[in-house]
Amino acid sequence: MIKFENITKIYELRSGQNPVVALQDVSFEVKEKEFVSIVGKSGVGKTTLFKLLLVQERPTQGKIFFMNQDVHQIRAKDLFNLRRRIGVVFQNYELFNKKTSYENIAYPMETIGANKDQIKRDVNEILQLVGLTDRAFNFPEELSEGEKQRVAIARALIHRPDVIVADEPTGNLDPANTYGIIKLLYKINEFGTTVILSTHDKGVVNNLEKRVITFEDGKIIRDEERGKFIL
């Protein structure tokens, strides 16, 4: 489904400092319906990996394939098609501050021209799934951190993407909310959506008993089917 092929990403610094190697010859594949955790300390290149997949940045070397298509060959104006198939969840939620939970979740559906009834039905369904029916008309500033992340997950899920990419989704959450979010991602995966989770939280990964890819200094040092977070 997703294939990273010899990916290297080097950031050239303007101030004459040495370039930063974020990823070095990284190759791995994610199959459909898989739950993959990408682990490693902060700054090992986990976020860079996602940015490259979403074509927010270009690799210095290598190729990334999504459904056999080289994502960096897609023209800028057609990228929305790729992004509609990948649901993204961020550590800092990235919600529209001026939209309610309902509107935040409905937005991806509006972009694909769904009608009002369809949007209402699907958003209410997903609000139920993430347990936020009673927070539908609250703005992000009126929600707790855990609720914000649930809205972000709901928004990532609403247009039924093939894959959910979650970049440190529990980074700002307390243990109770962390557990809730991971349980939710687990449930989503059980429904058949591929999940790629990046985290530096040992507890989260060790309880999942799913595939774990461990990064260190921009390289993969371990890739295990039922892995643990060992560093």
Added chain:
Amino acid sequence: MEIFNSISKIIFQGYMGFRRQGSFNIASIFILSLVIFLFTFLFVFYGMAQSLSLNLQERIDISVYFDSDSSEKQVLEAKSELSKFAEVKSVEYVSAEEALNKFTEKYQNNSIIMSSLEEIGGNPLLASLNIQAFEAGQYASISNFLISGSFEDIIYKINYSEKKPVIERFFSLISGVNKAGIIFGIVLILVAISIAFNQIRLAIRNSRKEIKIMRLVGATNFMIRGPFFVQGVLIGIFAVLLTLLIFVPVSYFLSPRLEMALSGFEIFGHFADNFFFIFSSQIAIGVGISTFSSLIAVHKYLKI
């Protein structure tokens, strides 16, 4: 059907965005109102300068007095020649008799002047032509034509030299007003550009995060630009309405009070007579700057 669905969603999102971005929109509306107000003021100022210039021009003329032995036929011939002159707006013939009648009418209550006139006996006044040019700068060439032409022998006097200082002062006043208008216009354009630039910077800062999220959740460029465009249009329209809300009552209130000082120029009347032009220009400026700055800001972040 899908396109109408998308357009209606864009309009709705634009409207909601406008409603919810309170302080930013209020600041934008005030800034744009200032530009529109300056434009409106410049337009009225230009109208006022034109009116004053015309008014003063109406009052300026030169008179050519003919020798007492010149015949009416000769004077009328001179009038006909002058009428052919492109610079001449009007020529009025005043016979010696008419001049005397006007004079006596004017001074009938002044016994000294009237008795002096009786003492002189007959008609001491001369036939004349009162000439009006289109522009103040044209009187010199009209005067030169008369002096150097075939009528030189029958001309007693041209009062151009007496009126020359007044005409020149007027001419310099008009050119001064024009120069001031140009400088004011340039300053206004600079102010408008810097305000628009500032607006662009604000719009960029304000929409950076939002555009990034829109892109990442799969919105097309059309879906991203649309709401910002609608917001820009709404900001422009509200800025025009705010300007009108201030300008209309202020000009209505000041108009009668300044009418005397402005030689009969009515600010409010001028504004009302040109309302369609002013309103369309205000909309073009307000909506133009606002949507342009929003779209520039969006464009920058569409590359994310």
